[in-house]
Amino acid sequence: MKGLVVKNTGSWYTVRTDDGQLIECKIKGNFRLRGIRSTNPVAVGDHVSVDDARFITEIDDRRNYIIRKSINLSKQSHIIAANVDQALLVVTISKPQTSTTFIDRFLASAEAYRVPVILIFNKSDVLDEDERRLQQMMVDLYETVGYECRQVSAATGDGVAELQPLLQGKITLLSGNSGVGKSTLINRLVPGVNLRTAEVSDAHNTGMHTTTFSEMIPIPSSSAPGYLIDTPGIKGFGTFDMEPEELTSYFREIFHYSKDCRFSNCTHTHEPGCAVLKALDEHYIAQSRYQSYLSMLDDKDESKYREAY
Numbered sequence: 001m002k003g004l005v006v007k008n009t010g011s012w013y014t015v016r017t018d019d020g021q022l023i024e025c026k027i028k029g030n031f032r033l034r035g036i037r038s039t040n041p042v043a044v045g046d047h048v049s050v051d052d053a054r055f056i057t058e059i060d061d062r063r064n065y066i067i068r069k070s071i072n073l074s075k076q077s078h079i080i081a082a083n084v085d086q087a088l089l090v091v092t093i094s095k096p097q098t099s100t101t102f103i104d105r106f107l108a109s110a111e112a113y114r115v116p117v118i119l120i121f122n123k124s125d126v127l128d129e130d131e132r133r134l135q136q137m138m139v140d141l142y143e144t145v146g147y148e149c150r151q152v153s154a155a156t157g158d159g160v161a162e163l164q165p166l167l168q169g170k171i172t173l174l175s176g177n178s179g180v181g182k183s184t185l186i187n188r189l190v191p192g193v194n195l196r197t198a199e200v201s202d203a204h205n206t207g208m209h210t211t212t213f214s215e216m217i218p219i220p221s222s223s224a225p226g227y228l229i230d231t232p233g234i235k236g237f238g239t240f241d242m243e244p245e246e247l248t249s250y251f252r253e254i255f256h257y258s259k260d261c262r263f264s265n266c267t268h269t270h271e272p273g274c275a276v277l278k279a280l281d282e283h284y285i286a287q288s289r290y291q292s293y294l295s296m297l298d299d300k301d302e303s304k305y306r307e308a309y
Contacts, residue, residue, distance in 0.1 A: 005046045005056075006216040006227075013042055015050055025054045044214040044229055045082035045171065064113040066173060068234070081173045081214065081229045086116045088163075090176035090185060092123045093135045098177055100138070104292030106175065107147065108250035112242065115173075118148045118166065122181045125153035141286050146252050154185040163189065169224025171216070178233025186230055190217055244297050248276075251293050253285050267297070 003023070007014035013025045027042055042048065047060040065082040089106050091098035103119070110117045119142055121135055139149045152159035166172075167189065174182050186193060219226040242250070244267065249255045254268065254276050262273025271277075279285045 001050050003048060003050060004216075005042055005044050005048055007213065008040065008042065008044050008215075009213040010040075013048075013056060015048060015056070017050070023050070023054060025050055025056050027056045040079055043079040043082045044216055044231075045084060047083065064115050066109060066113065066115060066175070068109065080175060080231055080234075083171065084115055084173045084229065085170035086118065086166075087173040087175060088118050088120050088166075090120045090122050090174065090180045090182050092177075092180045093121070093127055093131045093138070095123060095126060096177060096179045098180060100288040101292045101295055102177065103142075104251075104289060105296065108242075108247070108292075108296060111250040111252070112246070118150065120163070120176075120185070121149060121151045122154055122185065124151045125156050125158065141288075144253075145289070152185070154181045154188050157188055160185065160188045167219050167226045167228065168221050169226050171227045171229065173229045173231065175231055176233065180233070182230065182233065186217065186228060190219060190228065193217055242296065242299070247293060247296055251289060253279075253289065254293060257285065269294070269297070 001017050001019075003015035003017040005013050006016050006022070011026065013027070015023050015025050017023060025048075042056055042059060043065065045065075046062070048056045049058040049060075051057050062082045064084065066080040066084065066087060067077045068080060087106075087110055089103065091103055107117055119139075121139060124132075124135065127135060135151065139151065142149050150159060150163060152163070154160060174186065176182055214229060214231045216227045216229050219228060245265065248258050248268065257275045257279040258266065258268065260275035261268070261271070262275075263271055266274050266276070268274055268276035276285065276290075280287070280290050
């Protein structure tokens with residue numbers, strides 16, 4: 001029978017079959033995806049075939065997925081979700097602070113697999129004046145690059161209702177660092193789901209994992225049904241299977257200026273006649289974005305995957 005993977009707890013997969021049943025399935029020990037070395041060969045959002053013994057026997061071709069380097073197994077990947085229409089990346093200016101490097105790595109990975117991303121700046125209600133200015137500067141930066149940004153407070157509900165139309169009829173991945181308020185946001189967006197939430201650690205200003213598995217949550221709608229994919233908070237985002245010569249095209253503004261470089265194989269690090277370096281000097285490219293590009297160029301040093309970006 002055929003079905004959709006709607007929950008992954010690590011060893012068990014909940015599959016919604018084409019006739020509407022929810023069944024618990026496993027995979028055989030030697031199940032591997034062709035061409036991808038992954039810690040989780042089956043991901044939420046996958047369309048699969050299941051045999052009578054409730055083993056997943058086959059995965060349909062994916063139209064896209066979000067993938068990252070496995071932190072503890074540097075030669076393997078972790079597939080966050082498959083077959084998504086868009087991603088909401090929840091970020092925070094403080095408590096905890098989301099680094100621009102993390103944001104840029106997520107955006108570049110999404111560009112690689114053609115997944116549109118909307119940046120959700122959460123916890124706007126707890127920002128002081130300087131933090132509000134910083135948030136607006138980041139919003140201006142990413143909107144200039146071409147990404148839609150929303151400023152919300154999941155705690156108070158401010159700005160959350162305006163997100164609802166973005167979700168109708170779509171499969172949306174919700175991702176971000178631990179502690180940025182993903183569960184609180186889902187509780188606002190899907191009344192009655194009642195996900196567990198936790199306070200950010202005062203000692204380390206970091207989030208504590210409250211979501212321990214990935215799950216597709218139906219979004220009630222009178223029109224087209226939609227789903228939110230809730231995922232555990234992620235600390236680092238090591239990029240997987242990206243060649244240095246491809247990276248330019250995953251940074252929109254760098255790609256724009258790279259067309260005017262003197263050399264077609266320009267790495268935008270030292271070459272004469274590099275239009276990207278010229279644009280950087282003239283402040284048409286943000287220093288933070290360029291530093292993220294350089295850090296990803298350096299990803300061939302596999303010891304870096306154990307770091308938190």
